[in-house]
Structures are given as C-alpha cells and as structure tokens.
Amino acid sequence: MIRILTAALAVGLSASVSTQWLEFPTPGIPRTADGKPNRVAPAPRTHDGKLDLSGLWEPEPSPYRFDVIQDLKDETIFRPAAEALFLKRALDLRRDNPVTHCLPPGPMAIFAAGATRLYRIIQSPNVIALLYELGGFRQIYTDGRPLPKDPNPTWMGYSVGHWEGDTLVVESAGFNDKTWLDMVGHPHSEHLRVTERFHRVDFGHMQVQVTYDDPETLTKPLAVSMGVNYAADTDMLEYVCNENEKDTSHLVGTAKAIVQPGPSVLARYAGDYKFREGPPGTDAFFGPTQIVSVNQGQLYMKDFPLVAQTETRFDSTAGTIEFFLDASGKVTHLILSAAEGDLRYDRKR
Secondary structure, X not given: OHHHHHHHHOOOXXXXXXXXXXXXXXXXXXXXXXXXXXXXXXXXXOOOOOEOOOEEEEEOOOHHHHOOOOOHHHHHHEOHHHHHHHHHHHHOOOOOOOOXXXXXXXXXXXXXXXXXXXXXXXXXXXXXXXXXXXXXXXXXXXXXOOOOOOOOOEOOOEEEEEEEOOEEEEEEEOEOOOOOOOOOOOOOOOOOEEEEEXXXXXXXXXXXXXXXXXXXXXXXXEEEXXXXXXXXXXXXXXXXXXXXXXXHHHOOOOOOOOOOOOHHHHHHHOEEEEEEEOOOOHHHHHOOEEEEEXXXXXXXXXXXXXXXXXXXXXXXXXXXXXXXXXXXXXXXXXXXXXXXXXXXXXXXX
C-alpha cells in the first residue's frame, strides 16, 4: 500500500484549473489580428526604462522542481550529512514534505510548487511583490537596502533586488531549514543564499536562473534554470490547503525491501532510458531521460534509491518503477507509475 498512499498524497504536476474558468480577456496586452495574445511582442517597460515584469506568470514544468540533481556529475555536490538526510527522506517516501503538510514551500516557491503554478508579479519602483496561487507572497525590495546581516529565519526568506541591464537580480537569505529544495527532499540550512536572475525575453516569455549557495550543505553553488510564460486571459483561484493535514497520518513512511535481487539482476537494469509516452507535461516534470545505476548493491534512478518489491518492481520517492523484459531477458523499457499517471521510458543502452 506504500505506493498508493504516496501517490494519493503527493503534490504533483496537475494542470492549473485557473486557465479554464475565466472568460474575460486581459486588458492592455498586445494581441495578434485574430485577437490572441501576441507573446512575441516586445517586452513592456516602465516609465524609467526598466523591463516591466508585471503580470500573471506560469512556470514551465521543470524536472528541477522534482529533483535539483538532473546531471549525475552533480551527485556529490551535497555534503555527507546533507546527502544522508536526503536519502532518509527518499526512503521515507516524502512523508515529511512540508508542502504535503500544508506548510510554505520556501525557496522551492520560485517553481510554484504544488498543484497550482500561477503567480502574479506586481512591480513598483521600490518593491516588487510575488503573489502565489499556492498561497503566500514575497517582497523584493529594490530601494537599495542590503540584506540583513542576521535575519530572523522565515519560511520564505528576505529578498532584495537590483537591475543589471535588463535583468532583475534578486538575492535572498534568512530561510529557516524546515523547507526542501525540491520535491524529493534535498535539504538546505539556515545559511542558504539564493540568487535569482529574471530576464523577460519578450512579452510572453521570461527566463529565470536560480543559484543555491549553502556552504553547510553544498560543496559548491548549484545553478538551475527554467522558462516562465505569461498567463493571459485568466486569473488566480483561491487555494487553501486544509485537507492534507488530517490525511498525512495515514502515510506509511519508510519503504522496505520485500525481496533482495542479486547483483546480476540489478546490473541488467542499469542504463539510460528515454521518455516515450505519458500524460502531457510529465516528461518535463520527471525529466525526458532517466539514468538507472547500481552503487554498492543498491539500485538508483538518478540520485534516489529504488526499493525492491519484486525482482522487476521497485518503490521509490517518484512512484513505482517496473522494468519490462523481452523473451530473451533483455530489458526493453520501464514504467514509472506516479500520481500524475504512467510514464513509459524506453531503454537506450
């Protein structure tokens, strides 16, 4: 029952229903001759010539939101104590994910974590506000003040910003250590510093680069990037997280192996797998490729462990992974079964 409970309570990739309910066109935005939003029109500017980031935005599905480690060369970027905590959370099947318990997402909010992904940017000369459909807000002070030297730790941190040409650079600190960097449970400390670089490419597209710097948990800064798109002709819905908490007591927690496949069995699963089919957007969320490896007798998908339930089926923090073999015993593909649906990845090597 581990897989079922995990899937039911996972905060996954559901499409925002906000895009369906409002039938009132956003006023004052550029449109094409047929009345559709002109997303490639020039980006607007404020009276003082700076790019205007104001508007309703929706981050593209990003595998970094699920797992900040997408390149295996970054596997050792977390210090041993932080890596041990991550592996514990992974084997606990995200039972203590703060978002699942209706707590703020912390630095993960830039990915608009949760079932709702919209956020609104409101820009003024001295402060820029981000309002999240998931709930909560951020204030980015652009009046020249420095970051506090000893900030009171909070869920969302304290942010200041400045402009470098057409890029808004935001520096944040003062996070408590209760939140996660991603859905699978990579940790951070209260020494975390986050640098975000917002660049509006044109009217409908923005690029955001995020760098995490935390000497207590990371051996070097970790950088990720994502695209964000203008959400026209819609609005945010009220979102209140008040049902999960009474249900989280039913989470099973630690994944336990039922069988112990031998080294030769695990070795045949190691390789690269490429997404073939699944619900829309899930390949972007979980990643277009999966790398399966064996390390000291333990099977991993990227950097999280797979726990054997049978010789072909494994539980994990992502969901259930099942490997399929042809008549000759060669692995052909795997199926990742998660709250978002079933994803098929074909083996490439």
